[in-house]
Amino acid sequence: MVKTNPGRFFEDYHVGQVIAHAVPRTVSGGERALYHALYPARHALYSSDAFAQSCGLPNAPMDDLIAFHTVFGKTVPDISLNAIANLGYAEGRWHRPVWPGDTLRSESEVIGLKENSNGKSGVVWVRTRGLNQKGDLVLDYVRWVMVRKRDADAPAPETVVPELADSVAPGDLVVPDVLTFTGYDFTLAGEPHRWGDYAVGEIIDHVDGVTVEEAEHMLATRLWQNTAKVHFDATVREDGKRLIYGGHVISLARALSFNGLANAQMIVGLNAGAHANPCFSGDTVKAWTQVLDKAETAAPGVGALRLRLVAVKAGGLPGVLRGEDGRYLPHVLLDLDYWALIPL
Amino acid sequence: MVKTNPGRFFEDYHVGQVIAHAVPRTVSGGERALYHALYPARHALYSSDAFAQSCGLPNAPMDDLIAFHTVFGKTVPDISLNAIANLGYAEGRWHRPVWPGDTLRSESEVIGLKENSNGKSGVVWVRTRGLNQKGDLVLDYVRWVMVRKRDADAPAPETVVPELADSVAPGDLVVPDVLTFTGYDFTLAGEPHRWGDYAVGEIIDHVDGVTVEEAEHMLATRLWQNTAKVHFDATVREDGKRLIYGGHVISLARALSFNGLANAQMIVGLNAGAHANPCFSGDTVKAWTQVLDKAETAAPGVGALRLRLVAVKAGGLPGVLRGEDGRYLPHVLLDLDYWALIPL
Amino acid sequence: MVKTNPGRFFEDYHVGQVIAHAVPRTVSGGERALYHALYPARHALYSSDAFAQSCGLPNAPMDDLIAFHTVFGKTVPDISLNAIANLGYAEGRWHRPVWPGDTLRSESEVIGLKENSNGKSGVVWVRTRGLNQKGDLVLDYVRWVMVRKRDADAPAPETVVPELADSVAPGDLVVPDVLTFTGYDFTLAGEPHRWGDYAVGEIIDHVDGVTVEEAEHMLATRLWQNTAKVHFDATVREDGKRLIYGGHVISLARALSFNGLANAQMIVGLNAGAHANPCFSGDTVKAWTQVLDKAETAAPGVGALRLRLVAVKAGGLPGVLRGEDGRYLPHVLLDLDYWALIPL
The missing domain is CATH 3.10.129.10 (Hotdog Thioesterase)
Incomplete structure (x- = not known):
């Protein structure tokens, strides 16, 4: 056997x-510390118990x-x-x-x-x-x-394609019932921009970049107990490269987006996502965001932004995703559509 | 001075x-998180407080x-x-x-x-x-x-060679007195194979491989406050290589052995071990195990397997350890003989 | 905007x-574990709750x-x-x-x-x-x-140059009021040398070296939420190198100084510091210390040493800092002047 x-x-x-x-x-706090070492994560709600308490939470989640x-x-x-x-x-x-x-x-x-x-x-x-x-x-x-x-000869199953929402409706987003942004400290959070300062269609270039190393993406991917061989074993692919777990790029891009979206604190919805091109060690990852939609929530002082977060290899232009053939340009790594909570 | x-x-x-x-x-939880980032460790007893509690322990050790x-x-x-x-x-x-x-x-x-x-x-x-x-x-x-x-001229001490057991006798293994595997959840643990499914002599190829990086083995070795220069300082050896701490290979191989030995949860005995050849950054480490012996224990539902865990560089064949001259083949990194506890 | x-x-x-x-x-314990994985840190007061308690502290800080x-x-x-x-x-x-x-x-x-x-x-x-x-x-x-x-045309402000002390006066050092070294365990701390064993002017070569990797300094620098681009983005500098955060070299040198200064447990004063030359991945960092001054404190059994901690690239000679032109020699990375507490 x-x-x-x-x-x-x-x-x-x-x-x-x-x-x-x-x-x-x-x-535990160990996973959090590693997360902050692996990604340039700085959203205050997740960095500081004291800040989280000022937002109604018992501690930093x-x-x-x-x-x-x-x-x-x-x-x-x-x-x-x-x-x-x-x-x-x-x-x-x-x-x-x-x-x-x-x-x-x-x-x-x-x-x-x-x-x-x-x-x-x-x-x-x-x-x-x-x-x-x-x-x-x-x-x-x-x-x-x-x-x-x-077995290529196995019979095909009945085709069932689920109907999926294009995006999570704002009313379906779950906001922690104790969360409040009425006493939110913009200085400690790092930026003054609130919900009302973002316009649908606006594009933010997050400026910073990170050149990725093998040891980093492997540490991260193991930390999540993701065991796909292609991330760890350089003998699997013919080119001898280790493919970087797509989620590593998601976290890198989200952390880079602090610079311009420091107050988009809490991720509550994932509408869509595509890993447009593979990422490898040595690539320098940058990010830009387009504001897709805005909504209010029932929680005090809490608004929601629907954001398209795009990770690119250095050289990609903010706002440019696809070529004339409609396909993702080669420097695009990630196209992620999510909802985040931000002070009104 | x-x-x-x-x-x-x-x-x-x-x-x-x-x-x-x-x-x-x-x-603390910090060392545990790092361990799980450094090695593809997934044994449930050490990953989950809830799972450990279902085995009678107060928390995950x-x-x-x-x-x-x-x-x-x-x-x-x-x-x-x-x-x-x-x-x-x-x-x-x-x-x-x-x-x-x-x-x-x-x-x-x-x-x-x-x-x-x-x-x-x-x-x-x-x-x-x-x-x-x-x-x-x-x-x-x-x-x-x-x-x-x-000083080569210093006199030789009286020779004393200790008598050492070839292996720890099953009756000498220490099983935590609260441990029980009677309510063991094989689904959450990851595999259905129990003590009775393993036969003495059986060889398990653990399939997965990890290509090792300098930063990883140095992080690990420092974490254990092991200070041997040869692991950290590339100017020590003439070839400019940093020798990887043998214990790093032990942990890599043990973690890789999850795939096929997910239920060999707890290490309780170390019978023998040889670091057969040096391991360096860039090597891809794989592992195989041979079942050497089996024993029951007094704890409810808890059996023991004596396992030979062998780490090899990619290319080594499972089950093959030594050449015709009786010496370890060059691709063999580790030959470790240990006892682990597994549900009956 | x-x-x-x-x-x-x-x-x-x-x-x-x-x-x-x-x-x-x-x-949390997560940051501590990472610190001990990133640097060869072994000062017992920070490694062991039990040791810290024997020095009057509630736990290891x-x-x-x-x-x-x-x-x-x-x-x-x-x-x-x-x-x-x-x-x-x-x-x-x-x-x-x-x-x-x-x-x-x-x-x-x-x-x-x-x-x-x-x-x-x-x-x-x-x-x-x-x-x-x-x-x-x-x-x-x-x-x-x-x-x-x-804007180069902006008017110059009034020049204000603060008067700064050459060093923190011993009487101004803050010693935790519960700290005592009267029951200090030199064996567990790792070395027998106490305050009285160090002479002003004495130079200690810390012997060990660490060859630095990109992944390590980036993990460290992110952990401290230091966002300076030049540490992370290989496309910023024309030479394609990532400059290592000067604080990474401080921690490396301080940790290396354990070997010879294992009892210089607690840093209480920073008198001066210069990042003499840039450090890059691949450099092998070594360290030496010169004792600059000694002082007693009011705490039981606690003395203070003023130490010049110098980090060099492999090849630099202990005790040699500057060339004939008075400038730091090219192999000098760090020249740090600090006060540490040590058992009398």
Whole structure:
């Protein structure tokens, strides 16, 4: 009997299947410190207990993307070990903060299947849920990936393509019920810009850049217990390169966006996302954001911005995403559409 | 007066001598997070407080190899600063878990001495004990190293070669008295294989590989306060390479062995170990395990496996250790013989 | 409106101005573990709760340089984003330990201004204060930097050059009122040398060296939320090199100085400091110390040493700082003058 995990192939999924992912993980101040060492993260709500308390929270929560990466990492052995491509995200919502000491686990429900016309692979849609030690929902999102078939002759499943919202409706965003920005300290937060200062369509070039090293992305990817070989083993690809986990680029870009969006404190919705081109060690990552939409929330002083966060390799122009053929330009690494909470 | 530590030479040891090693160390969730960033560690008992509680423990202990590295690191300035080679390990036992907040210190007793026939060096055997802040024994093991003489003309000591067990007898393994695997959740742990599924002689290829970077092994080695120059200073060796701490390879291999041995949760015995060839930055480390023996324990639902864990550079074949001349093949990095606890 | 921070220019400062720096930061065992992974730090007071308790403290404080880097990092966006050079430090004092769980913030008062004769830049002197969550002073120091003017035609301010002490007077050093070294354990601390064993003028070569990697200095510099582009973005400098944050070299040298100064436990004064030459990835950093002065303190068993800590690239000779022209030799990286507490 082979004891190691060969991963699931396309024909191993069926609609309605719920997969409980392995290896729950307790997070602490250690994970937070590493997050702040790996990314230039400076949003005050996640950096300072005192600042978080001034916003009504008991303490600083773990960064929202720590929750995302931890939940996502657990799905890799079951969902994307044999994936050819990570195609998209939708309907992501953060339901409650993660605190130091919380234990996270993940489960995914298969909500769609579509075999490719070549008969060799297919697309699998899953809704992944992250749960804490009490069983409370922390995060959920839909993700779809292209997965190899084990046997090209296996019959195609009935095609089920889920209907997914283009974006999370503002009314569906979950704002922690104790959160308030009425006593918000803009000086300590680092910038004076509030919700009213951002206009739909506005583009912000975040200016700073980070040249990425192998040791950094591997430390990060291991921290989230993401085991995909291609990130760690230089003998896997013919070019001898290690592919950087797409989530590493998400966190880099989000952290870089502090410069211009220091008050976009809390990520509450993930509308869409594409890893447009691969990122490798030695690339210098920069970021720009376009404001896509604005909404108010029921929480005191709390507004929401819908933001397109784009990571590019140095040389890419802010605001320019696609070529004349409609495809992402080669320097575009990430195109992420999310909602963040910001003081009114 | 020279203030820096020149290290001990062969003639500085005598049988019966007890050396209290310096710099006690308090470990926390920070050390654990770093361990999980440095190695692809996923054994659930060490990753999740909730999982550890389901096994009868109050919380997730620190990884057993954090205890080993911390205890070992303290011995380096006294035992191996002038060592030519790290020759072996024997009779290692973990006596109690290390918890976040514990403070570890080490002491070593010299139990054997044998001058080499060249008169320039000799072998020193020590039994090292790791103690927590209460003075309770956490870990002990025998290690022997070849150490330079300061003065080739110094007289040889009486030869004392300790009698060491080939392996720790199953009845001598210490199982935490609260540990139970009767309610063990194989899904959360990541694999269905239990004690009865492993056969003596069986070989498991752990499949995954990690290409090692300088920054990673130096972060790890410093974390354990291991100060041997050769790991950090590229000007020490003529080839300009930094030798990777052998314990880094142990932790890499053990973490890689999750894939196929996810339920071999707790390390309780170290029977033997050889660092067969040096490891350097850029090497891709893979691992395989052979099951050497099996035993039951008195704890509910808890069995023990004696495992040979072999780390190799990419290209090495699982199961193949030595050439026709009986020597380790050049791609073999580590040959480690240990006991782990696994659900019956 | 440009949303990103362009930094302050010379004409944006005026004497008496107080700048509250952004992004308070809560530190934990995570930051400590990273500090010990990034630097070969082994001073027992900061490594072990039990050892700290034997010196009268409730627990091991965070390393004094964690306090320094955290406080310093917050000033970068306001003080040194457009700096041409970091010119000096003076009158630095640590006023109380930082404990895990403390939240640090920083503020700086402009205490001097002097436009350069070229009219394109000027020198700004600030006194920076680090405060904890109770508003208690943790650390203060004077620093001066050369800053570009935005507009060369802007009028020069009145020249104010602050009078700064050559060194902190021993009587002005703040010793934690519970600290005692009367029960100090020299064995656990790692060396037998006490205050009386050090002579003014004595030079200690710390022997060990560390070859620095890009990933390491970037992890460190991000951990302190220091955002200066030149440390992270390889496209900024024409030579494609990333300049290593000077504070990284301070911590490396201080940690290396354990070997010979293991009992110089607590940093309490910063008299002066110069980053003599830039440090880059691949450099092997070594260190030596000269004893400049000695003083007793009112605390039981506690003496103070004034130490010149010099970091050099491999090849530099201990004790040799400057060439015949009076300038720092090219291999000198750091010349730091500080006070540390050591058992009498």
